Amino acid sequence: MRYGFMKVAAAVPFVKVADCEYNIERIDRMVHEADAKGVEIMTFPELSITGYSCGDLFFQPFLQERANEALCRLVEQTANTTVMVIVGMPLRVEEKLFNSAVVFQQGKILGAIPKTYLPNYREFQEARWFSPAHTLQYSTISIGQHSVPIGRNLIFKCGTVGVGIEICEDMWTPFTPGTRLCLYGAEVIFNLSSSNENAGKHSYLRSLISGLSSQGICAYVYASSGYGESSTDIVFTGKAFIAEAGEIVEEMERFRYEERMIISDIDVSRIQTERLINSSFKAAVTFHTHDEKFNQLPFKLRSRQESLPMTRRVDRNPFMPEDKDRKERSREMINIQVCGLMQRLLHMGAEHAVIGISGGLDSALALIVCAQAFDRLDLPRKNIIAVTMPGFGTSDRTYRNAFALMEAIGVTIKEIDIKEACLRHFEAIGHNPEVQDTTFENTQARERTQILMDLANIYNAPVIGTGDLSELALGWVTYNGDHMSMYAVNAGIAKTTVQILVDHIAHSGWLDEAASAVLLDIVRTPISPELKPVGQDGNISQKTEDLVGPYELHDFFIYHFLHNEYKPSKIYYLAGVAFKGIYTKAEIKKWMMVFFRRFFAQQYKRNCMPDGPKVSCISLSPRGAWRMASDASSALWLDEIAKFETD
Numbered sequence: 316m317r318y319g320f321m322k323v324a325a326a327v328p329f330v331k332v333a334d335c336e337y338n339i340e341r342i343d344r345m346v347h348e349a350d351a352k353g354v355e356i357m358t359f360p361e362l363s364i365t366g367y368s369c370g371d372l373f374f375q376p377f378l379q380e381r382a383n384e385a386l387c388r389l390v391e392q393t394a395n396t397t398v399m400v401i402v403g404m405p406l407r408v409e410e411k412l413f414n415s416a417v418v419f420q421q422g423k424i425l426g427a428i429p430k431t432y433l434p435n436y437r438e439f440q441e442a443r444w445f446s447p448a449h450t451l452q453y454s455t456i457s458i459g460q461h462s463v464p465i466g467r468n469l470i471f472k473c474g475t476v477g478v479g480i481e482i483c484e485d486m487w488t489p490f491t492p493g494t495r496l497c498l499y500g501a502e503v504i505f506n507l508s509s510s511n512e513n514a515g516k517h518s519y520l521r522s523l524i525s526g527l528s529s530q531g532i533c534a535y536v537y538a539s540s541g542y543g544e545s546s547t548d549i550v551f552t553g554k555a556f557i558a559e560a561g562e563i564v565e566e567m568e569r570f571r572y573e574e575r576m577i578i579s580d581i582d583v584s585r586i587q588t589e590r591l592i593n594s595s596f597k598a599a600v601t602f603h604t605h606d607e608k609f610n611q612l613p614f615k616l617r618s619r620q621e622s623l624p625m626t627r628r629v630d631r632n633p634f635m636p637e638d639k640d641r642k643e644r645s646r647e648m649i650n651i652q653v654c655g656l657m658q659r660l661l662h663m664g665a666e667h668a669v670i671g672i673s674g675g676l677d678s679a680l681a682l683i684v685c686a687q688a689f690d691r692l693d694l695p696r697k698n699i700i701a702v703t704m705p706g707f708g709t710s711d712r713t714y715r716n717a718f719a720l721m722e723a724i725g726v727t728i729k730e731i732d733i734k735e736a737c738l739r740h741f742e743a744i745g746h747n748p749e750v751q752d753t754t755f756e757n758t759q760a761r762e763r764t765q766i767l768m769d770l771a772n773i774y775n776a777p778v779i780g781t782g783d784l785s786e787l788a789l790g791w792v793t794y795n796g797d798h799m800s801m802y803a804v805n806a807g808i809a810k811t812t813v814q815i816l817v818d819h820i821a822h823s824g825w826l827d828e829a830a831s832a833v834l835l836d837i838v839r840t841p842i843s844p845e846l847k848p849v850g851q852d853g854n855i856s857q858k859t860e861d862l863v864g865p866y867e868l869h870d871f872f873i874y875h876f877l878h879n880e881y882k883p884s885k886i887y888y889l890a891g892v893a894f895k896g897i898y899t900k901a902e903i904k905k906w907m908m909v910f911f912r913r914f915f916a917q918q919y920k921r922n923c924m925p926d927g928p929k930v931s932c933i934s935l936s937p938r939g940a941w942r943m944a945s946d947a948s949s950a951l952w953l954d955e956i957a958k959f960e961t962d
Contacts, residue, residue: 316355317622318885319584321476323503323536324349324357325555326576327567330543332366333378335385339364342402343392345576350396353623354578355616357398358505360540361483362414364389364404367509368545373444379407386417386424387459394422397621399471399614401480403507408456408465411446416480416507417458418471418614424461426469426612430482431492438511438549439484454610464610467492470501472611476583477501483508483539486527497531498600499609502586504531508539511549512569521556521563529561532590534581542572560586564627580627588880629893631867633874634812634931645819648812648930649684652804655928656688659777659802667776669700669767671797672721673845674713676813677805679720679837681781683820684804686724699726700774704766706733706759708845711853716837723830729770733762756846760796767800777801780925785810785866787924787935788873789910790917791844791859798920806927807934809873810866814838842866863913864906868898872910877941878932883907883955900961908956915949 326349328341342359349357361367364382372378382404393400399420406415406427413429429448433441448467456465471478479496486493486506493504504527510520528535534557541553555567557579565579590596630636635644660668668685672678685699701724703717721728737758741748748755767778780800782792784807792798805813820826821834840855847857860866871890875881881889890903898906922937922945934940 316476316583316616317619317625318888319582319587320580320622320625320627321503321583321616322353322355322578322580322623322625323534323557324352324354324576324578325536325538325557325567326357326359326574327538327541327553327555328359328363328574330363330366330540332543332545333369333372334366335364335378335381338366339385339389339392341574342400343389345574346393346396346398346400349576349578350398352578352626353617354398355622356401356478356503356505356536357576358401358507358536358538359403360538361403361507361509362405363402363507363540366544367540367551368547371444373405373412376407379405379412383458387461390419390422390424390461393419397421397615397617399425399478401505401507403482405445406456406458406465408451408453411450412444413448413451414441414445414482415465416482416505417463418480418612420614424458424463425471425614426610427456427458427463427465428467428469428480428482429465430485431467432484432488434484434487441484464612466610468607468609470496470499470609470611471614472500473614473616475587476503476616477611478503478505478614480505480507482506483510486523491527493527493533493535494531495603497533498603499607501533502583503534503536503581504528506535506537508537508554509544509551510539510554512552517554517569520554521566524556524558525561525563528558532560532586532593532596534559534583534586536581541575557581560589578626580625582879584885585879585881592880625892629889631871631893631897632811633878634809634870635815641815642819645816648808649687649816649820651928651930652684652808653687653691656684656779656802656804657692659926660688660692663777665776666694667698667700667774668779669702669771669774669776670779671763671767671781672701672703672717673709673781674703674715674717674720674837675840675845676810676817676837676842677781677783677786678717679817679834680808680813680820681779681804682720682724682726683817683825685779686726696725697727699724700729700770700776701726702729702731702767702770704731704733704763706737706763706845707848708759708843708855708857710843710845710849710855712836712840712855713845716833716840719833720830720837723826723833731766733759733766736762751847756844757793757796759846760793760844764793764796764799771801779804780927781805783808783810783813784931784933784935785869785873787921789863789869789913790920791863791913792920794920798924800925803925803927806924806936807930809870809931809933810842811870812931864909865898868894868903868906869910872907873933876914877935883911883952884959887956887959900959904956904959904961908953911949911952911956915947915952918943918947919945
């Protein structure tokens with residue numbers, strides 16, 4: 316494994332019913348192909364040695380014997396690979412026949428797992444041939460020269476990694492064997508299936524697999540029988556899924572007449588961390604694991620040096636993945652913000668709101684949220700007191716956009732220039748305004764906040780905060796300046812997501828064409844606090860991303876550090892994959908240093924941040940999801956980053 320990722324595969328070979336020799340030939344070829352691609356564990360469909368649709372041929376001792384012989388040859392033929400292979404076959408144990416999964420690696424059969432639940436309804440009649448797992452009376456069987464542990468209580472272990480196996484119908488039951496295996500320590504469940512095609516069945520199957528991987532906080536690897544199985548009464552076309560913690564990460568295309576295999580990298584360390592965090596999962600382990608003993612069987616995974624690079628796609632924007640429905644997610648996020656603000660206004664009995672408008676991204680989104688909240692509360696938009704407060708760094712572009720947006724939305728507009736007030740303040744404290752330092756910048760932010768707070772008193776209204784999640788993570792806010800409000804509607808939204816949401820509104824038809832064009836220009840405007848004087852051309856001179864780094868990198872760091880709890884080396888590795896060709900390793904290292912240094916140093920600001928809705932999977936509120944001492948040290952993280960190689 317490399318950085319906690321385990322490469323797995325689900326394979327669907329051609330089969331010939333009852334032709335064990337042909338079937339192991341196809342399996343052998345695919346195992347060697349998978350080995351060359353770095354796969355560590357792979358599964359084949361249910362009864363893949365014989366074919367699923369043998370019917371009464373399963374009773375033939377000859378077929379049973381030839382299946383055993385074929386398995387032993389397959390084990391020998393694949394001994395030169397490192398892949399742990401899972402195949403399906405009938406196993407006779409004394410007077411009973413079991414539909415079983417057999418596991419082998421490097422020339423040794425590691426174990427066999429009988430199917431727990433046998434479908435015996437509609438088109439399935441497995442109880443005619445097979446016995447269920449609970450009727451097994453033996454713990455070890457002989458297959459050729461191999462002495463093989465057998466039973467439903469088997470978990471395959473390599474270090475801290477646990478692998479469990481179930482078969483087809485097992486996953487369709489109220490309390491699945493896979494769920495049980497998860498509670499006993501399996502992070503990855505492999506399912507060997509023979510699921511026929513029915514119109515509408517596939518989408519249900521997909522949701523079932525996704526749900527099971529979420530419920531069990533596990534990975535789920537599923538392979539179902541394909542072409543070659545009998546089509547006498549039902550049709551098999553091959554299905555395969557790889558899921559992780561509720562997300563389908565890889566899926567096989569159906570209805571293609573060819574052998575296929577899907578491969579992906581499972582983040583086992585993420586699963587282990589999520590189980591450590593999730594108190595309900597730990598409680599379920601306590602409630603349901605006190606009466607049985609499991610046999611832990613060792614297997615091998617590739618070392619970090621032996622592992623091949625991951626092939627799984629890494630999203631550059633994990634808050635808004637490209638393969639998801641961004642329109643639907645955008646609508647959902649905005650609605651969360653709107654509903655949060657509505658509740659706060661209703662609780663306060665407020666019929667007005669005060670908000671500062673800069674002509675930038677954050678204030679644009681916050682103003683849109685305010686307007687939609689007022690619409691739903693049947694309050695006039697004129698009750699939104701929108702204040703633009705030009706300062707030393709206000710550009711012509713943002714000034715125009717601020718007014719255009721406020722006019723388009725139909726709010727009450729106030730313009731209060733802060734430059735003279737700031738100059739009087741500099742004089743009072745003895746600061747030279749020619750020295751454009753932190754005092755120069757923060758004075759402007761605090762003056763604006765004072766204006767908003769005083770207007771709030773006049774209108775008996777809350778000040779609506781506009782700062783976002785990324786700014787809070789980096790501490791890129793002025794303490795007791797833009798840091799403070801009565802309700803911070805963007806506090807749960809990362810900067811890159813703010814851009815997407817504003818763009819979504821621009822294309823949604825909510826505003827007319829001219830106003831939408833303003834929003835699109837806001838999206839394209841360089842991000843800036845505008846606290847230093849503009850250039851001679853009137854344009855923005857102070858660009859945030861030049862100072863603290865690209866927000867797309869920082870949001871990537873935020874997500875994987877806070878949501879996935881990854882260590883710096885893993886984040887660095889994934890960033891290298893996600894941003895290959897966009898940022899060099901040296902640039903990623905540089906900005907990661909900046910992120911962790913600022914994140915730890917600025918916790919004191921987050922410890923007294925105002926209320927605001929959690930919108931995505933991350934909240935930095937000390938009352939919500941993130942609690943950390945203000946004087947926590949970043950030394951361990953920075954020391955690790957310093958060692959990263961950038962060649």
